[in-house]
Amino acid sequence: MSTVKKTSGEIPRRQDHEPQTMALAIEPAELSANNKELFDKCTEKLGFIPNVLASYAHDNAKLEAFTLFYNDLMMAPSGLSKLEREMIAVAVSSENRCFYCLTAHGAAVRQLSGDPVLGELLVMNWRAADLSPRHHAMLAFATKMTRASFEIAEADRQALRDTGLSDRDIWDVAAVASFYNMTNRMASAVDMRPNLAYHGQARG
Numbered sequence: 001m002s003t004v005k006k007t008s009g010e011i012p013r014r015q016d017h018e019p020q021t022m023a024l025a026i027e028p029a030e031l032s033a034n035n036k037e038l039f040d041k042c043t044e045k046l047g048f049i050p051n052v053l054a055s056y057a058h059d060n061a062k063l064e065a066f067t068l069f070y071n072d073l074m075m076a077p078s079g080l081s082k083l084e085r086e087m088i089a090v091a092v093s094s095e096n097r098c099f100y101c102l103t104a105h106g107a108a109v110r111q112l113s114g115d116p117v118l119g120e121l122l123v124m125n126w127r128a129a130d131l132s133p134r135h136h137a138m139l140a141f142a143t144k145m146t147r148a149s150f151e152i153a154e155a156d157r158q159a160l161r162d163t164g165l166s167d168r169d170i171w172d173v174a175a176v177a178s179f180y181n182m183t184n185r186m187a188s189a190v191d192m193r194p195n196l197a198y199h200g201q202a203r204g
Contacts, residue, residue: 015109021051023191026058035063047060048195052100052183055192073179079169080176083112089174090122091139093144098184103194105180107201116204141170142177 031039035057042049056063074085086108093101102123110119121129125140137159144152160170186192 019060020193022193023053024062029060029063032060032064035060035067038067046197047063048197050104051192051195052104052187055190060197069179073172073176074163078172079166080172081136083109084135085172085176086112087135087139088142088173089180090119091126091142092146092177092180093184094123094126095143096181096184096188098180098187100187100192100194101180101184103198107198110203111201132163134165137163138165141173145174145177146181 028100028103039049039053042047044051053067056066061196074082074089078085080088086105089101089105093105106119106123109122110116113119118129126143131139141152141156141160157167157170160173163168165173
């Protein structure tokens with residue numbers, strides 16, 4: 001199942017220039033009115049339907065659950081900016097070497113920051129970036145969660161507090177990092193491929 005530009009909330013089909021969405025051949029489900037509207041909005045605003053959504057469209061309930069959780073974590077009010085949440089997504093995805101998420105969220109970092117170099121640094125190695133103490137601590141925490149979450153201790157949380165993050169902010173850092181550890185593993189397991197449009201976005 002793959003994606004191209006399409007309207008009317010239909011699950012898109014691949015054209016020759018688009019990569020296969022994922023390695024699993026699962027028939028699409030009949031989408032609810034809400035999910036059809038979601039696909040229409042994606043087509044209108046982005047010009048395409050993200051392949052992660054097309055991949056989940058084999059099960060209407062799972063697609064709704066995924067999008068609701070994503071929207072809450074990434075777009076709801078938070079002490080973390082949208083850019084900071086995308087930075088966490090990229091740092092985690094870099095540790096997990098997730099091609100889909102590095103491509104899609106690397107593009108988001110470039111767009112939100114207006115800095116294509118920062119976007120590339122975070123994809124390759126966030127430690128090489130000229131980050132504020134807040135952002136360095138935030139990405140170090142997310143990386144440690146990804147590598148060895150059982151080693152997280154009070155000192156790690158205090159390091160975040162020392163840069164001005166509240167306990168609610170720390171929750172959000174952990175929640176975003178946890179979400180992308182799940183999505184990275186799903187994307188890798190089913191060989192999910194990013195839409196070609198992501199590769200060229202916000203390159204300068």
